[in-house]
Amino acid sequence: xxxxxxxxxxxxxxxxxxRRRRKKLTxxxxxxxxxxxxxxxxxxxxxxxxxxxxxxxxxxxxxxxYDNNMPFVGLANYVKLFQDDIFMLSVRNSVVLxxxxxxxxxxxxxxxxxxxxxxxxxxxxxxxxKGAGFYRVxxxxxxxxxxxxxxxxxxxIFNPDNGLLNGILTGIGLNGFENYPWLGDARxxxxxxxxxxxxxxxxxxxxxxxxxxxGIPAETFEAARxxxxxxxxxxxxxxxxxxxxxxxxxxxxxxxLALDAFVYMSVLNSTGGPENSTLVMSxxxxxxxxxxxxxxxxxxxxxVLAAITLIFSALVFLVNRLTGGSKDxxx
Numbered sequence: 175x176x177x178x179x180x181x182x183x184x185x186x187x188x189x190x191x192x193r194r195r196r197k198k199l200t201x202x203x204x205x206x207x208x209x210x211x212x213x214x215x216x217x218x219x220x221x222x223x224x225x226x227x228x229x230x231x232x233x234x235x236x237x238x239x240y241d242n243n244m245p246f247v248g249l250a251n252y253v254k255l256f257q258d259d260i261f262m263l264s265v266r267n268s269v270v271l272x273x274x275x276x277x278x279x280x281x282x283x284x285x286x287x288x289x290x291x292x293x294x295x296x297x298x299x300x301x302x303x304k305g306a307g308f309y310r311v312x313x314x315x316x317x318x319x320x321x322x323x324x325x326x327x328x329x330x331i332f333n334p335d336n337g338l339l340n341g342i343l344t345g346i347g348l349n350g351f352e353n354y355p356w357l358g359d360a361r362x363x364x365x366x367x368x369x370x371x372x373x374x375x376x377x378x379x380x381x382x383x384x385x386x387x388x389g390i391p392a393e394t395f396e397a398a399r400x401x402x403x404x405x406x407x408x409x410x411x412x413x414x415x416x417x418x419x420x421x422x423x424x425x426x427x428x429x430x431l432a433l434d435a436f437v438y439m440s441v442l443n444s445t446g447g448p449e450n451s452t453l454v455m456s457x458x459x460x461x462x463x464x465x466x467x468x469x470x471x472x473x474x475x476x477x478v479l480a481a482i483t484l485i486f487s488a489l490v491f492l493v494n495r496l497t498g499g500s501k502d503x504x505x
Contacts, residue, residue: 265478272429282380292387366442
């Protein structure tokens, strides 16, 4: 009995010693944590969190931007914002972009990605439609063009006097579009601007979805084909569920871009369009800061924009989770 007790105590001592060794910090562990955890965290705090905290503080001052005079005004800037009809219109325009742009872009990208990966012949090997490589390059080409250049190109295409679009429409007999101001009419300015943004990004997200679809085993699609599933059924029941996380990521990124859209909107309609129909929050923020020198008020706009962006991202993740996005597809 004594021998057993000694053995148990001896074994316990070995375990305790092993635990102490595991818990003991070595130079390698400390250096690893410092380089791969501490340094990135410090950079994130300095360059991301710190500026945001400063912006929140500046938003509660009447800072002019070019001096050290920062009278504290509390929440007065936020009260002023929500009483500003033009700013509220810019919020509405930004929300409209965030609602429609991700949906349109993701759906078009999914359709194109499906066509060039599994949209080919229903016989033989699973493959894309004929000429898929060519369509892939053509679709991705707009993404490599700078946003400013895209805006200038489409501004010329929409030109009411000698633009290509009106020329084509009148050339096929639609004389009602002669000298039609696509960007100068409040009814079409936002739609035309949204079209330009979709045109510029649909190719990028198509490539993203192509890479995701390529990761799905071909046997999965072959099994669906044997079971009699058509292309549409395969896309809905197999492709979309298996690349759901990629779709969520694309939706969030496209929504964030839509809530900004500063470059596109500024080039297409630098003044906010007719009746401010294309004015977005980032444009209003820029003009408030650098035209009116009201940096405190502009910071308040930035905080509101950041809050809306966070709410949008949270809603996307919440909807995805409530609709079963966190579950394994195999279940």
